[in-house]
Amino acid sequence: MQNFSFHNPCQIEFGAGQISKLSALIPSDARVLLLYGGGSIKHNGVYDEVVAALSQHHWQAFAGVEPNPEYETLMRAVEFAREQNLDFILAVGGGSVIDGAKFVAAAVPHDGDCWLIIGNRVPIKTALPIGVVLTLPATGSESNFAAVISRRETNDKLSFKNAKVFPQFAILDPKSTMSLPARQIGNGVVDAFVHTTEQYLTYPCEALLQDRFAEGILQTLIEIGAQTLAEPNDYNARANLMWAANQALYGMVGLGQAQDWATHAMGHELTMLHGLDHAQTLAIILPALWRYRFESKKAKLAQYGRRVWQLSGEDEQVARQAIEKTADFFNAMGLSTRLSAYQIDAKIAADGVAAQLTRHGRVKLGEHFDLTPEDCRAILLTAH
Known part of the structure; x- marks a missing residue:
């Protein structure tokens, strides 16, 4: 067996009804960016559950993160978070939304060209805290420190890894996956x-x-x-x-x-x-x-x-x-x-x-x- 180091700081809340724990998992004074994808969470009840759990928090939403999340879209989320002084990222979705959240979390406080974060070409000195509500089981991104980002302009799909973008917690409610189409399963x-x-x-x-x-x-x-x-x-x-x-x-x-x-x-x-x-x-x-x-x-x-x-x-x-x-x-x-x-x-x-x-x-x-x-x-x- 080869040598290794291992640490995973992500708290996992697994099971039906666990989305309600968001209210306690996110600090009460956090200014939350709710990041999600194409809107399926508004049809399967997850959005309503999340909103109910955040009733005592300040939060604002950014929608439209694509499958294979696009750098251009995520940079709009970065600018939005900066303008609104948001300081906590809540990703609600599958691996693409979560990967996007990791980039946004690293990019918001970054001073310089954010594209260089991808490929680990610049050090990440700090990142906003991240929480996850998982709706599509596939990538495992909800409890690891890697992300893959695409940039159509340059025909790139590249990854970055950094322990600072480990999600603090991940909520895994199997009921949130019930409406997924067969292709996604x-x-x-x-x-x-x-x-x-x-x-x-x-x-x-x-x-x-x-x-x-x-x-x-x-x-x-x-x-x-x-x-x-x-x-x-x-x-x-x-x-x-x-x-x-x-x-x-x-x-x-x-x-x-x-x-x-x-x-x-x-x-x-x-x-x-x-x-x-x-x-x-x-x-x-x-x-x-x-x-x-x-x-x-x-x-x-x-x-x-x-x-x-x-x-x-x-x-x-x-x-x-x-x-x-x-x-x-x-x-x-x-x-x-x-x-x-x-x-x-x-x-x-x-x-x-x-x-x-x-x-x-x-x-x-x-x-x-x-x-x-x-x-x-x-x-x-x-x-x-």
């Missing part, structure tokens, strides 16, 4: 699944507990994925999905492990170039990457196949079957593993992603830091 399951495999499916590191933890998350997602789609009002299925997605990127799965993240690096570029949902890109890339890197990942693929899919046989056979089981699972969640399903030409996508990775300096990816943009091009060509 399928996306959430696949997103959480790939978050887990990025940290787990590399090569054996003798991190035995972390392996079992990852395998438990994967088995849970497989078990409840179809159930959640088939029975939208099943509280227990929703609760387990919400918790599994949170734990996938809470921070413990990857402790002491070699981690990959090449699928995400390629996926971010694919989203920016072709407008696919984040999870759709992951479903396309992951099986193709595993086939391409089969020999270096075979030991872990075989372990994964035996423990998660209950396959038996020689390592080679089990490892290859595990890849196909995974692809089948993604398809069952409504996410194709082929570019052609989205009318995208594989050569155009492969050339574009390779060029973007090169432009962004992402030239040594994967757990061995040896996956080049040309390798990524070859992987995407196989996902035609």
Whole structure:
């Protein structure tokens, strides 16, 4: 097992009715910026619950944070927060709103070019406190310190990480997810699944507990994925999905492990170039990457196949079957593993992603830091 440091300061309030705790979780003298997305929270009752809980607080709202949150939109939120002297960010939504809140929290007190926050090109000296009401289980952003921001003007989708943007608390009420359409549920399951495999499916590191933890998350997602789609009002299925997605990127799965993240690096570029949902890109890339890197990942693929899919046989056979089981699972969640399903030409996508990775300096990816943009091009060509 490799050395590691771990700290997660986020207080989690899980379960039905927990939104009412906002009144106690946010300081009474805070001036709150309520940040949310396209307005679905006004249709499913979450907005009303939040407003009721904030009845004794000063708060103002900023709506319109997009999926794959846009820098230009977030900068308008930054200017709004500065003008109104708001000093606490409450993100109500999914991963995009939460990622946006992290950027806003860092940017409001920042003196200088806020775009440089993205990519960790300038230090973050301070940030506004953040709270979260989660409505879409997928990214785990509600209790970690990473965010991904897009800038259409420059064709960039880049991340930043800083402990100062850890949310102070996250409220996870499974009932707030009941109205989500099947597409978003399928996306959430696949997103959480790939978050887990990025940290787990590399090569054996003798991190035995972390392996079992990852395998438990994967088995849970497989078990409840179809159930959640088939029975939208099943509280227990929703609760387990919400918790599994949170734990996938809470921070413990990857402790002491070699981690990959090449699928995400390629996926971010694919989203920016072709407008696919984040999870759709992951479903396309992951099986193709595993086939391409089969020999270096075979030991872990075989372990994964035996423990998660209950396959038996020689390592080679089990490892290859595990890849196909995974692809089948993604398809069952409504996410194709082929570019052609989205009318995208594989050569155009492969050339574009390779060029973007090169432009962004992402030239040594994967757990061995040896996956080049040309390798990524070859992987995407196989996902035609």
